[in-house]
Amino acid sequence: MRRNETAGSRSESVRQANLSAILRSLHLGGAATRSDLVASSGLTRSAVGALVGELTEMGFVHEERSASDGSPGRPSPIVMPTSDHVTIAMEVLVDSLAVAAISLGGHVLDHRRVDRTRQARPVDDTVRNLVDLTSKMLDELPTTVVVHGVGVAVAGVVRRSDKTVVVAPNIGWNDVPLGDLIRLALPIDLPVVIANDGDFGVLAEVRRGVATGMHDVVYISGEVGVGAGVIADGRPLGGAAGFAGEVGHIPVNPGGLACRCGSSGCWETEVGEEALLRRVGRAAGGGRAVVDDVLASAAAGDADVLAAMDAHGRWLGFGLAGIINTFDPDVVVLGGLFARLFPYVAAAMSSELDRRVFDVVRQQVGVLPSGLGLDGPLLGAAEWAWEQVLADPAGAEPPLPWCARTLIVGEV
Amino acid sequence: MRRNETAGSRSESVRQANLSAILRSLHLGGAATRSDLVASSGLTRSAVGALVGELTEMGFVHEERSASDGSPGRPSPIVMPTSDHVTIAMEVLVDSLAVAAISLGGHVLDHRRVDRTRQARPVDDTVRNLVDLTSKMLDELPTTVVVHGVGVAVAGVVRRSDKTVVVAPNIGWNDVPLGDLIRLALPIDLPVVIANDGDFGVLAEVRRGVATGMHDVVYISGEVGVGAGVIADGRPLGGAAGFAGEVGHIPVNPGGLACRCGSSGCWETEVGEEALLRRVGRAAGGGRAVVDDVLASAAAGDADVLAAMDAHGRWLGFGLAGIINTFDPDVVVLGGLFARLFPYVAAAMSSELDRRVFDVVRQQVGVLPSGLGLDGPLLGAAEWAWEQVLADPAGAEPPLPWCARTLIVGEV
DNA sequence: AAACATTTGTTGTAGCCTGCGACAAACCAG
DNA sequence: CTGGTTTGTCGCAGGCTACAACAAATGTTT
Structure with missing residues (x-):
């Protein structure tokens, strides 16, 4: 039985x-x-x-x-x-890679990010880059450091159940078993967990960010694509296979534009980076620099840009209203692109929410920009890796200190 | 501390x-x-x-x-x-009241439903009716029966945290502390839990219906309004104050009709009962009989009605796609009105889902009509009342048998 | 400076709960 | 009727925490 x-x-x-x-x-x-x-x-x-x-x-x-x-x-x-025990966080974005070593207690012992251009990448190169970055980082930490696990945040659609990146459009990946590839590439055997930016972003907010201690939180992550991470009743929302949170593909506009997912009128086509650039009349694909430039124009008071921001904010509120009515969260945290846009879209977004969210819910829900910046998901990845240890501190075999890895590698 | x-x-x-x-x-x-x-x-x-x-x-x-x-x-x-221990389920719909006694093991010992016309109702009358129905039902059960708790399903927006019906539009209630009113009106003191039809409907499906044993389930409940109940990772989705699941008010149509919630373009304005009647050219407010008539026309092959069903199905799929992308459930169960419409809307709904849901998710998600019929939420209400006992069988004071109530009442 | 009050760590005992092994009970097959 | 098999019961051991008494360390008062 x-x-x-x-x-x-x-x-x-x-x-x-x-x-x-x-x-x-x-x-x-x-x-x-x-x-x-x-x-x-x-x-x-x-x-x-x-x-x-x-x-x-x-x-x-x-x-x-x-x-x-x-x-x-x-x-x-x-x-x-102590500072001797750490987990490793890794992040794969379209235009950068990052690693960090985070100790028990959440302190970032070290943290490294390397930028790269937006283009399709062979998986092997990315894995090698991540492992190299990690090795160099750990070599500069005290030899007493013990690594307990690895958390990997990816900008893409991740099937958590088998640690596979199903689609990462702008990196050009399909069905890549990234979790296993990283585990095998590491010099010592470590448990690897993997999820998308949103899933880890919300964890970071709940543990170290503006949503600390709250039980029902939605984090909207928007860089190129739009996704969400959800904490419901204190626990991460996973879904049947770990695909939950793909809110970028909620249909919101029956007459909307085609989406790269194959559908049309998805929320992402109205609030993603491309939509913003479209509204301000710029070409897509310019990367972070172009967005920075748009934000500078907004800060300088450019009327056309501010009008575009307003329209963007209304669409943000339009979709967010549905998400809030669905989840009734304590707070919605806007991360990534949305955190940076926040000052310029907040008013329009808010008035849409006033109209479209149930009054009783509207009165209690907070909508805030993330304070953790670009590194939020990185922190969350480490938190989730820690979670495995916290759940059963005595259960896991005490891992070898990192400095012992050369012996192991030598034996192979 | x-x-x-x-x-x-x-x-x-x-x-x-x-x-x-x-x-x-x-x-x-x-x-x-x-x-x-x-x-x-x-x-x-x-x-x-x-x-x-x-x-x-x-x-x-x-x-x-x-x-x-x-x-x-x-x-x-x-x-x-044994059959000696039961919980009481109650249901308040726009056009009927129901009570049931459900034993450990989920057997329905007795079950009574009374129809009533669609109109605003004083709360006190409804409470008295429910308690009367319950008393009569219990009097006909063996005197050994012990009641452990009451679950109340309401067609409306319920704040679970304080057991209050915030809005029940077609019954005309606002901020009614229904849970407490029922508790006080009962002859013996019993724990009362309350939630909306969707919340209890999904519980019934997970425990006794088509979603039995599954861990991630969405139940769409539609009678007059449209709502949802969600089981995420095996546990009911509540939200910060218990308002989660109001999916009827996800904005899906920027050019849509005004909704009774004050917003416009809500999913409910496209897939609720009113929308269906609008599409087939009938007046709203006729109640169940009119819907029955429409279904009869569809069954008879009326081309206009079938075309309307098709349009209805497309909107159903449009909104459901967002819900599925958000939750990644094992299965979506269509309850209430939607279960009855299912045969006529399935094709159009399905093709929308094919287009709009991520392929990997679409392949695994099932979309099924409920098999429990009108009584699904009633079963779920009893299940949730049972849940309090199951969580700590020895903890709660053993309640008095129902037949002892007259003594208690006499003492007062 | 010494005695007292307060807070906290430590130690030993008791109680609760389950695992384990031995034995008894109840069934089938021949 | 005997032997094999499965299962309930009983007594003992092990793991864990609560409780109470005691010891240690600090501030306060005389």
């Missing part, structure tokens, strides 16, 4: 859950005294003591005498995440 | 989780032998024995000698849910 998904628990599950709760609290909330942990977890001092001891032994945390704060009583030592 | 939501577990949590797993398995899968339970839960025979014993003591289940099946070995007794 198929083992039930709601299978039985045992005592070890309790230990795992508590270990996970303590480590997650430290990862998300930063250093805390033991008595803080007692209060926030509801466990007893003895239990917290044992759990912190185990985490210390595994190297995830260390304790320090707390500075005296003037209150009476024995001071509680501060438990803080 | 605010107590962390990821609070610590203790041994009792394990017991609760296992008790819950066993009872849920029986509720969803029906009677099973003890050794089936051992296999599906992964627990040991002794643990299952203790758990089943506790459930028996609480009256949720009883064991019977199994009929010999010819295989050697000591026969395992069959554990079956």
